[in-house]
Amino acid sequence: xxxxxxxxxxxxxxxxxxxxxxxxxxxxxxxxxxxxxxxxxxxxxxxxxxxxxxxxxxxxxxxxxxxxxxxxxxxxxxxxxxxxxxxxxxxxxxxxxxxxxxxxxxxxxxxxxxxxxxxxxxxxxxxxxxxxxxxxxxxxxxxxxxxxxxxxxxxxxxxxxxxxxxxxxxxxxxxxxxxxxxxxxxxxxxxxxxxxxxxxxxxxxxxxxxxxxxxxxxxxxxxxxxxxxxxxxxxxxxxxxxxxxxxxxxxxxxxxxxxxxxxxxxxxxxxxxxxxxxxxxxxxxxxxxxxxxxxxxxxxxxxxxxxxxxxxxxxxxxxxxxxxxxxxxxxxxxxxxxxxxxxxxxxxxxxxxxxxxxxxxxxxxxxxxxxxxxxxxxxxxxx
Amino acid sequence: xxxxxxxxxxxxxxxxxxxxxxxxxxxxxxxxxxxxxxxxxxxxxxxxxxxxxxxxxxxxxxxxxxxxxxxxxxxxxxxxxxxxxxxxxxxxxxxxxxxxxxxxxxxxxxxxxxxxxxxxxxxxxxxxxxxxxxxxxxxxxxxxxxxxxxxxxxxxxxxxxxxxxxxxxxxxxxxxxxxxxxxxxxxxxxxxxxxxxxxxxxxxxxxxxxxxxxxxxxxxxxxxxxxxxxxxxxxxxxxxxxxxxxxxxxxxxxxxxxxxxxxxxxxxxxxxxxxxxxxxxxxxxxxxxxxxxxxxxxxxxxxxxxxxxxxxxxxxxxxxxxxxxxxxxxxxxxxxxxxxxxxxxxxxxxxxxxxxxxxxxxxxxxxxxxxxxxxxxxxxxxxxxxxxx
Numbered sequence: 001x002x003x004x005x006x007x008x009x010x011x012x013x014x015x016x017x018x019x020x021x022x023x024x025x026x027x028x029x030x031x032x033x034x035x036x037x038x039x040x041x042x043x044x045x046x047x048x049x050x051x052x053x054x055x056x057x058x059x060x061x062x063x064x065x066x067x068x069x070x071x072x073x074x075x076x077x078x079x080x081x082x083x084x085x086x087x088x089x090x091x092x093x094x095x096x097x098x099x100x101x102x103x104x105x106x107x108x109x110x111x112x113x114x115x116x117x118x119x120x121x122x123x124x125x126x127x128x129x130x131x132x133x134x135x136x137x138x139x140x141x142x143x144x145x146x147x148x149x150x151x152x153x154x155x156x157x158x159x160x161x162x163x164x165x166x167x168x169x170x171x172x173x174x175x176x177x178x179x180x181x182x183x184x185x186x187x188x189x190x191x192x193x194x195x196x197x198x199x200x201x202x203x204x205x206x207x208x209x210x211x212x213x214x215x216x217x218x219x220x221x222x223x224x225x226x227x228x229x230x231x232x233x234x235x236x237x238x239x240x241x242x243x244x245x246x247x248x249x250x251x252x253x254x255x256x257x258x259x260x261x262x263x264x265x266x267x268x269x270x271x272x273x274x275x276x277x278x279x280x281x282x283x284x285x286x287x288x289x290x291x292x293x294x295x296x297x298x299x300x301x302x303x304x305x306x307x308x309x310x311x312x313x314x315x316x317x318x319x320x321x322x323x324x325x326x327x328x329x330x331x332x333x334x335x336x337x338x339x340x341x342x343x344x345x346x347x348x349x350x351x352x353x354x355x356x357x358x359x360x361x362x363x364x365x366x367x368x369x370x371x372x373x374x375x376x377x378x379x380x381x382x383x
Numbered sequence: 384x385x386x387x388x389x390x391x392x393x394x395x396x397x398x399x400x401x402x403x404x405x406x407x408x409x410x411x412x413x414x415x416x417x418x419x420x421x422x423x424x425x426x427x428x429x430x431x432x433x434x435x436x437x438x439x440x441x442x443x444x445x446x447x448x449x450x451x452x453x454x455x456x457x458x459x460x461x462x463x464x465x466x467x468x469x470x471x472x473x474x475x476x477x478x479x480x481x482x483x484x485x486x487x488x489x490x491x492x493x494x495x496x497x498x499x500x501x502x503x504x505x506x507x508x509x510x511x512x513x514x515x516x517x518x519x520x521x522x523x524x525x526x527x528x529x530x531x532x533x534x535x536x537x538x539x540x541x542x543x544x545x546x547x548x549x550x551x552x553x554x555x556x557x558x559x560x561x562x563x564x565x566x567x568x569x570x571x572x573x574x575x576x577x578x579x580x581x582x583x584x585x586x587x588x589x590x591x592x593x594x595x596x597x598x599x600x601x602x603x604x605x606x607x608x609x610x611x612x613x614x615x616x617x618x619x620x621x622x623x624x625x626x627x628x629x630x631x632x633x634x635x636x637x638x639x640x641x642x643x644x645x646x647x648x649x650x651x652x653x654x655x656x657x658x659x660x661x662x663x664x665x666x667x668x669x670x671x672x673x674x675x676x677x678x679x680x681x682x683x684x685x686x687x688x689x690x691x692x693x694x695x696x697x698x699x700x701x702x703x704x705x706x707x708x709x710x711x712x713x714x715x716x717x718x719x720x721x722x723x724x725x726x727x728x729x730x731x732x733x734x735x736x737x738x739x740x741x742x743x744x745x746x747x748x749x750x751x752x753x754x755x756x757x758x759x760x761x762x763x764x765x766x767x768x769x770x771x772x
Binding site: 027028029030031032033039040293308311361363364365366367368369370372375376 | 398401402436437438439440441442443503512513515517525631749767769770771
């Protein structure tokens with residue numbers, strides 16, 4: 001048993017790089033697991049994309065990049081005013097704003113699912129990536145890749161929901177592109193987006209802000225999107241009320257930034273809550289302990305997960321935000337989130353600790369077990 | 384504020400029952416350990432492996448109670464040669480026979496249909512996931528009937544279902560084969576790699592290297608086969624055994640029942656009463672016996688165990704992918720790469736995964752060396768995921 005003791009001291013240092021876990025091995029070919037948000041994808045990004053393309057902004061590997069040329073000096077930003085009013089005032093005074101940019105592609109199958117469609121998903125996902133960086137979303141671009149044979153009716157329906165989502169989030173579609181590819185087996189449409197937003201003056205977010213003792217909050221039950229997609233795909237032929245949580249979170253998130261206290265935020269999409277927390281843990285070198293009993297999970301998501309042998313902790317969300325915040329601001333933030341439609345079931349799920357790097361789940365039995373980042377896709381189990 | 388938060392997220396007594404049971408278990412362990420050093424209970428089901436690790440039971444119990452993972456993961460014990468056979472089919476490195484023109488070049492490679500966790504399991508050279516990336520048509524389904532439906536939808540292609548699993552999956556595959564026979568589907572076949580649990584338990588209990596004080600028996604398997612086949616544990620080896628369910632409470636209660644048996648004498652008990660009857664599911668067994676018959680099988684990491692596999696009966700030979708695609712039965716033990724891997728010892732309960740030299744060093748879920756690391760429900764993979772400090 002001396003071996004496991006060695007392991008323990010090693011894993012407590014964040015630089016620990018065991019071979020094959022963070023190592024430099026990239027598979028000779030792309031497999032589906034490379035797109036699942038887990039270690040496989042992170043390794044691919046690090047060893048292929050960042051290696052060849054790594055600019056300082058890209059190296060941060062955040063949801064969106066604060067564009068270097070536009071970062072204002074903090075003293076030029078007016079200190080009074082409220083969010084998002086502050087933005088308007090500042091524009092009137094022609095104060096240069098930091099711009100934030102993000103890009104994302106959407107390949108969801110089926111195109112229409114309970115709770116949304118690929119269009120709504122594209123706008124919401126882009127808006128959320130900007131909002132979690134503390135930016136007010138402003139502009140969006142859309143590049144469509146259409147498959148030969150796609151019904152125009154479907155395309156129109158998708159565009160309608162894009163328009164509705166844009167109106168709701170106050171963003172404009174300013175440019176776009178259309179390509180058509182030959183008929184294939186499945187997907188009929190892919191969308192790529194770019195989003196541009198203005199950094200809010202009070203948004204000082206980043207892994208360096210996270211301190212031990214901070215609390216981890218989430219705005220509602222996890223795993224809803226993936227459960228809805230699994231049901232909508234129809235392969236398992238079970239029915240249920242599973243509905244995607246797909247929603248734009250700017251209205252929920254940005255008012256939270258009116259007062260200080262938030263350290264970092266991220267929307268736990270692919271790879272779910274556990275993956276997002278692992279990204280935080282790697283970026284900060286701190287430990288993130290979440291309480292199994294406090295996790296909001298709907299019974300239908302639990303049911304779908306159980307049947308398919310998946311864990312809701314690793315299931316995708318599209319309308320959730322993980323907020324790491326100062327302990328003192330916890331109650332205020334929770335109360336504020338719960339007043340919003342998208343934060344009704346907001347919960348405090350854990351805290352940041354020192355000396356125990358990585359992500360840990362406090363089970364109902366009171367034991368602490370690690371919650372690692374998955375390698376690739378969650379695969380259904382046989383028994 | 385606090386009260387409201389509790390109401391919305393969890394009940395106030397969340398986990399109370401579990402903690403009470405846990406305290407009882409630990410009390411029994413302390414009592415029993417007055418006369419012995421450790422208590423070794425072995426579970427032989429991937430879902431138990433995952434439950435014990437996932438619910439944090441292994442970390443919560445007295446460390447003198449060692450919860451060992453036996454050969455309970457059907458993916459892990461699938462021999463490398465069998466995986467190679469599946470990969471050969473996906474690559475179309477095969478020759479047709481059995482109702483098809485001989486030695487016909489395979490223009491359209493068959494579609495390999497499998498349960499998800501077989502995707503990443505490496506054969507001697509490559510895995511199905513890698514082959515899929517190279518262009519092989521490999522599809523994941525949740526049941527054998529889904530595979531049959533795929534075959535019916537595309538009659539001009541051959542579909543091969545990988546028949547992996549224990550007595551839990553074998554009857555569903557057998558039922559699918561019967562359905563295929565009835566509807567006259569010609570493009571569906573099964574590559575049988577099934578294993579059965581009781582012969583494996585016999586092998587483990589009879590091994591003199593093994594040190595197991597009781598068996599946590601798999602609830603799902605017992606649902607089908609009942610408890611009769613397990614009686615040899617009591618009668619032949621005088622070992623306590625208990626059929627256990629898969630929730631945290633089930634497992635804790637099952638452990639408690641085993642510990643009590645250690646004091647009062649071995650029995651074959653059922654904790655998982657809501658699913659398991661002593662006689663099992665006769666209908667499922669009948670279907671299974673109609674299509675399959677026992678055969679010898681090689682368990683990866685353990686070796687050959689007599690009568691522990693299932694093969695097609697002659698009447699159903701046309702559904703045997705080995706025959707249809709003329710796949711030679713390889714001598715699988717020779718196909719294994721020799722390494723310092725101690726998965727055999729892990730599966731026999733001689734050591735726990737962290738005691739293996741390779742664990743979490745050269746052997747990880749990304750580049751597994753041994754069978755216990757290859758599948759998500761293997762003992763080493765579960766330790767890697769949940770029980771590494």
